[in-house]
Amino acid sequence: MHEYPITENIVKIAEKHGRAARASRVESITLVVGDRSGFIGDSIRMYFDIIAEGTLCEGAExxxxxxxxxxxxxxxxxxxxxxxxxxxxxxxxxxxxPTEIGKEFYIESVTVS
Ligand SMILES: [Zn+2]
Incomplete structure (x- = not known):
């Protein structure tokens, strides 16, 4: 469940990036998720389409x-x-x-058009 607010943040960051680049839409967002980050990639993906609706991120991969x-x-x-x-x-x-490897959680790249 805690993936919901983090997904909102991801959409916000990508939108900001898209606006700064004067893009008409965000094409794709690449997210790096370590298995010890505490976040589940599939859950983020599940919320993404809902949250992205009506934003520059709508339809983004x-x-x-x-x-x-x-x-x-x-x-x-x-x-x-x-x-x-x-x-x-x-x-x-x-x-x-344990090492730091696997705790990663960040946006690696955003592509816009
Ligand atoms: Zn050894």
Missing amino acids: LIVRPVRSRLRCPACGNMFHRQPLSFACPDCGADGA
Whole structure:
């Protein structure tokens, strides 16, 4: 549910961008969403069409670029994707620690016409 206000923000930002460029419409918005960002790309997509109605973003394509989180192994420095039910490094078996990778949440690009 908390994707609703964030989707409103995305539409606002893209609209502002479109106005600044004197565009007649926003063609597409690319959004980067990490799997630990706390936001679900599909939910944003669901709200997007409703919120975009009547704005420059109406009919725009919302492209969600997912980022899978990675752990860093404290023993050997390996960066790896966590396996289900395990934090173990695939190279040496030590428990990996969370990194910033996967927390991304930002608009990567907006194209207008
Ligand atoms: Zn390791």
